């Protein structure tokens with residue numbers, strides 16, 4: 722691996738109110754302190770619901786904590802009459818580092834098409850944060866044997882509209898849809914094949930420097946039981962974690978193993 726610091730990002734989805742989020746962060750930080758966790762070796766980020774971000778921020782700032790945090794989605798507009806939306810500037814003002822963009826659940830349950838996803842990426846970057854762009858095939862694409870083309874195509878649909886500097890700030894999460902929340906994890910070989918194909922595409926679209934800079938995470942039923950094998954792959958730079966990120970002990974263990 723190049724000099725990419727691994728990232729372990731917890732996607733809490735629609736779980737934890739702000740009190741539960743506060744308790745979770747306190748417990749996680751205590752566990753990591755107890756384990757003498759080195760945050761320079763592996764970055765940890767939490768992606769709470771919008772309603773919990775401020776509580777996480779207060780904890781992080783008050784105690785000078787090293788964990789980072791972000792949001793699970795963002796509006797493509799900057800302000801105005803968009804009831805229910807949250808802008809990138811609002812998230813940046815809360816100290817967010819990351820925003821998940823294009824998660825398969827957002828693509829499925831909300832009208833988030835390619836154009837909207839590109840606009841979200843741009844909005845996140847313009848506000849000085851980093852998008853975690855989610856891509857990955859469904860079971861059907863895998864059955865047809867087109868999973869690599871599909872995932873690379875989803876990346877390409879976004880990167881073709883970005884400048885080189887913008888692309889270098891991306892984090893990409895390869896998350897096969899069939900593996901999300903199912904207990905079915907991609908094999909290390911398969912995660913590596915996808916991560917390498919995505920990195921090769923970045924090198925072709927931009928150059929080796931961009932391809933080397935972008936962290937590519939694996940997501941889909943990651944636990945402390947399968948994390949070690951997956952992170953052993955040269956192009957896998959960490960994880961985007963759903964279910965296992967709801968358990969502080971499990972998340973701390975995965976971070977230690979990463």
Ligand code: PEP
Pocket residue numbers: 732896900901902903940941942943961962963964965
């Ligand atoms: C996710 O939703 O991003 C995810 C990877 O979920 P899980 O870890 O539960 O499969």
